[in-house]
Amino acid sequence: MNVRRLIPTAAVAGAVTLGLTALSACSSSDAADRKSGDKLSVVASFYPMQFLAEEIGGSHVSVTTLTKPGVEPHDLELSPQQIGGLSDADHILFLKGIQPAVDDAVAQAGVKNTVDAATLTTLESHGSEVDGHDHGAEEHEEHAGEEHAGEEHAGEEHAEEAGLDPHIWLDPVKYAEVAQGVGKSLEKADPDNAADYRKNTQTLVAELNKLDKTFEDGLKNTATKTFITTHSAFGYLAERYGLTQEGIAGLDPETEPSPARIDEIHAVAEKNKATTVFFETLASDKTAKTLAKDLGLKTGVLDPLEGITDKSAGADYIEVMQSNLAALQKALGAK
Structure with a gap:
């Protein structure tokens, strides 16, 4: 049940490759469109995506989030200004299945450097809906093919249609996998600063590995x-x-x-x-x-x-x- 591991790059190469397929068309020409010294404009859907963008992007990015502090993200409604402004972003980072309004707006924005964090790791199902609640770890294997239980918001039903749980950021191991994919995406979007993105990604993954070990021991x-x-x-x-x-x-x-x-x-x-x-x-x-x-x-x-x-x-x-x-x-x- 509790398979241990640090997070080597090779272990997630397949997931990262899948998640970045849409970015293959991006090249240094995208970076050239920005004036020298301009920061990469990154739009994050909600806090877990914002944290990754800020930690990995560092001084090279300007991060805005669609979900203001204190707003329940599942129920988010975007203003016309937010929807219209998405197309001006250099990079969009979101997690499909959490916020339907964001999913729809991102699809319409047509930004080349768009990354769905769910494609950077493996989503899983947890529990069943037989009795309307989540049984957690012990029954995960028994009900692996059934729908995730007790979902608290209709916004998650997109992911749940396939019986998949979108809350990947609450597992430091999966979050580290996503972090590596985000780092790769920023390298492609802004190759001039690729070395810094790579270094920041390694630093963050090391912190998440440490957090994972702390949870395991604790x-x-x-x-x-x-x-x-x-x-x-x-x-x-x-x-x-x-x-x-x-x-x-x-x-x-x-x-x-x-x-x-x-x-x-x-x-x-x-x-x-x-x-x-x-x-x-x-x-x-x-x-x-x-x-x-x-x-x-x-x-x-x-x-x-x-x-x-x-x-x-x-x-x-x-x-x-x-x-x-x-x-x-x-x-x-x-x-």
Whole structure:
């Protein structure tokens, strides 16, 4: 279940090649169209893509995001100005299946250097929709061909049509694979600065490898492997580290669970010694607190990292993921 690895370039070469096929037509002529010293204009769909663009692009890029801090990304509606401005970008980085409005606008923009992060790694399915929630790691293999469970937003249904979970950034290993693909795409879009993009990519991948090892060590010995969450976004994380995500029923993390579902969660919590119901920073904690009170459990924040605000437990992806690890260790009784 928990296959270990650092992230060598060769291991993801196939995925990166597939993801960059659309960029093969790009050449140094694209860079020549910009004035000497101009930064590469990069549009990112939401925070996980913005972080990659900024970390890898460094001083050579000017990054704007379509999803402002504090905005729930799945429900994003683009203004006419945002849609029209996309065609002026030098590079677009998005994740298909998360934000339907973005998917449609990107398709219409026709920008050569457009990268769908989902093509830079392998998407997987997690759990089933038989009982309306996500079973996580233990049942991943049993239901590998079935649709991902308990999806909280209609915006993810595009990816879910194929039974695939789009939350790849919450697995440091898959996120590192995506980072390498993004680095390659920036090299193609701006060959004059390729060496810097390559160096920045290596630095970021090393940080993600370190984060992965920290999660592996920190979650190796726990009193329980089950965590309950209102947002079923942590299937990849659960699978990577041998955990089980138990999502609350409903497409929206604020949906009130049915009495039958509360009984199911209660049984799961007792059987697996679960202690905590997690909620997220960009959605209401009402459901989590109500359920926790009914079941005599605690509540906590597990951040799906779809946006950074002043309420986030960290200033960037790495810091918030470290906070997520600490929250999981506490809830799972890490030794």
